[in-house]
Amino acid sequence: PSLSKNTWGSSGGEGKRGRKDEDLGWWNHMQKGEFPWDNKDSRYLIVMGAGILTGFFYLYYRDPGREISWKHFVHYYLAKGLVDRLEVVNKQFVRVFPIPGATSEKHIWFNIGSVDTFERNLEAAQLELGISSAQQVSVVYSTEKAAVSFLLSMVPSLLLLGFLLFTLRRGPMGSGRGGRGGGIFSVAETTAKVLKDNIEVQFKDVAGCEEAKLEIMEFVNFLKNPKQYQDLGAKIPKGAMLTGPPGTGKTLLAKATAGEANVPFITVNGSEFLEMFVGVGPARVRDMFALARKNAPCILFIDEIDAVGRKRGHGNFGGQSEQENTLNQLLVEMDGFNSSTNVVVLAGTNRPDVLDPALTRPGRFDRQIYIGPPDIKGRASIFKVHLRPLKLDADISRDTLARKMAARTPGFTGADISNVCNEAALIAARHASPTVNEKHFEQAIERVIGGLEKKTQVLQPNEKTVVAYHEAGHAVVGWFLKHADPLLKVSIIPRGKGLGYAQYLPQEQFLYTREQLFDRMCMMLGGRVAEQLFFGRITTGAQDDLRKVTQSAYAQVVQFGMSDKLGQLSFDLPRQGDLMPEKPYSEATAELIDEEVRALINTAYEKTLELLTQCRGHVEKVGKRLLEKEVLEKADMVELLGPRPFAEKSTYEEFVEGTGSLEEDTSLPKGLKNWNLEQEEERAEEKAS
Structure with a gap:
């Protein structure tokens, strides 16, 4: 090779001219501003030589014998x-x-x-x-200088050599080789990924959050058909913040947006901005938005934005905060003098309360889209999506099964439902069943709610009797109280951390009265009261029940204003994992709160004791049957106690009665519907071609 190819080594030619070029080649390179480390092979030779030299000195200075x-x-x-x-x-x-x-x-x-x-x-x-x-x-x-001492003395030199190779591993700064800037600044390059093809998730795969889907589809529609909005004088929103509990489908919705949009989709995680090097975060933010402007119109999705968007000024006692600098750069890029056009920023987080107010104001994230746990119609739609790949019994309708499972899974998120469907398929495979049937889904729901069934955990006969009467107390109290949740199944087979397990079917409601909360407290105290009533002693088995009762009582008194003595006041209770805040009330008020909570729990205990004393025979029947069968269904309870004296809802149709329709309304507005049809036609044409 000739010198014009920027090589460092022999020219490979023969004769006097070839030797002359070989001798003077290094000087020509130096005059051109080219260095040995510009070449990848030369850098490898330098590192190898340093390693050989270190090994030689070690062998020379080591202490044989x-x-x-x-x-x-x-x-x-x-x-x-x-x-x-x-x-x-x-x-x-x-x-x-x-x-x-x-x-x-x-x-x-x-x-x-x-x-x-x-x-x-x-x-x-x-x-x-x-x-x-x-x-x-x-x-x-x-x-003598020992080998270890010698190696330690060589460490600074080796570190300096390694740092030099690291900074120049992609070419010298300003040489135009190896990307922007090169050197150590290459670590500050954005880690965002640009997605355009091969994304399998579509909007049809997202269910249970139709309102959020419509909002997101409108963003994509604006990027695809901006004239439709600009003719009316509308401006594209800067961004949307997807918030909600974990598992409700925020990231899945973003993936579906990438799958539906024919515009570039750039995705990045919030934690990727924070590195140990100072200044890397802001540099990556700048590179990310430069990449977005280069690919505009496009969608930029920042997942788990709370990693970089936390409120400023907390826990920073002097010095420089890399997280705050990164957030400041993000604020400037989203709505500063160099604000981008035709770039929509989507962000997802389940901690919106810790975000900086400057980040969530209009002009940066114009829309706050809350994605909460789905209602019963949303759960049925999600079940239909996850039932598609499963091989079901021929006599089971997918729609019917989805509705039945939706009625039995109140409070489940999309991630929970996906887990239930997968567990049902695993249980069917475990039992060598050719198809997945309804029994497998019931076992999967019990597995997700109660935990793994522990058949090898052996209880002593007296312990098993206590557990049976404890669960019988819960079941009987719930059976004869009007506002308690209907019982589906009760078992004394240990699951997870508990020795007993009861499955209820709570109603789909958002508002609770004082009477409903009180009856639920009584039902949770039924196990402790049954132990006291039948054995004259109490055990540690009611610890979880007492914790729930205490939380409910404090919530009624402190948050919901349901105490006559305290009045119409509401204070925030500390959440799990948060530091104990300073109480916004006096010590006298705190004593009054404790008295009201204790009085409320004692009243619930007295009512439960009175009810179980009257129904002592029923508790004994249920307890003995539990010791015989270990698992009781609702039919067994009707046989033992008679029909429940209160009307209850148990089917999907009963739960959705009076809500307008049996299915979730997935119809799109006219503009979005036309756009959706256009997208399907384009995809069909692409597949055909």
Whole structure:
């Protein structure tokens, strides 16, 4: 190769001219501003040479020889006259040089505590062996650099060399090679990924959040058909914040947006902006928005934005905060003098309360889209999506099964429903079933709610009896209280952390009265009261029930204003994991709150005790049947206790009665509907071509 190809090595030619080019090639390169580390192979040679040099010095300076003890040295070397001389090295060990030809070993060594002790012991040993002073072994002293010390001294040089190679691994700064800037600044390049094709998730795969889907589709429609909005004077919104509990479908909705939009979709995680290097976060934000403007019109999705968008000024006691600098750069890029056009920013988080107010104001994230747990119609739609790939019994309708499972899974999110469907398929495979049936789904719901069934956990007979009567107390109290949730199943087979398990079917409602909350407290206290009533003693089995009762009582008194003495006041309770905040009320009010909570729980306990005393025979029936069968269905409860004296809802149709329609309304507005049809036609044409 010629010098014009920027190579470092032999030209490979023969003759005088070739040797001349080889000799002067390095100087020509230096004059052109080219260095050996510009070439990848040259950098490898430099690193390899440094490694070989380090290994050579280690082998040269290491301490060969065999280690012996002092007694071994005296008996086998000094007593036999095999020692030529001794060398005390670094005042730490003694190297023994044998008489030439006396032994095959080059030298041996042994450790010493101190030089003074060694000299006294050597003198005493030679006197004891009868060695005259003229024949005594000579001792010399030396100082050597040990291998470890040498390597430690080489560490700064090696680090400097490694840092040099790292900074120049993509070409020298400003050389125009190796990307923007090159060197150490290459770590600040954005880690965002641009997605355009091969995204399988579509809007049809997202269910249970139709309102949020419509909002997102409108963003995509604006990017595809901006004239439709601009003719009316509308401006494209800067961004949308997707908030809600974990598992409700925020990231899935963003994936579906990427799958539906024919515009570039740029995705990045909030934690990718934070690095140990100062200034990397803001640089990555700048690069990310530069990438977005280059690909405009496009959609930029920042997942888990709370990692970088937390409120400023908390926990920063002086110095520079990389997270705050990154947030400031993000604020400027979203709505500053260089604000981008035709770039929609979507963000997802389940912690909107910790976000900085400047980040969530209109002009940056114009829309706050809350994606909460789906209602019963939304759960049915989600079940239909996850039932598609499953092989069901031929006599089971997917719509019917989806509705039935939706009625039995109140409070489940999309992630929970996906887990239930997958667990049902795993259970069917575990039992070698050719298809997945309704029984497998019921077992999957129990597995998700209660935990893994522990058939190997053996309870003592007296413990099993206590658990049976404890669960019977819960079941009977719930059966005879009007506002308690209907019972579906009760079991004394241990699951998860609990020794017993009861499944209820709570109503789909958003507002609760004081009477409903009170009856629920009584139902949770039923197990503790049954233990006291039948055995005259209490156990630790009611710990979880008492925790829930305490939380409910404090919520009624402190948050919901349901205490007559405290009045119409509401205070925030600390959430799990948060630091205990300063109480916004006086000590007298705190004492009043504690008194009201204690009085409310005592009232619920007295009512539960009165009810179970009257229904003592029913509790005994249910307890004995539980000891026999271990699992009781609703039909068994009707056989033992008779029909429940209160009307209850148990089917999908009963739950959705009076809400307008049996199915979730997925119809689109006219503009979005036309756009959706156009997208389907485009995809069909692409597949055909």
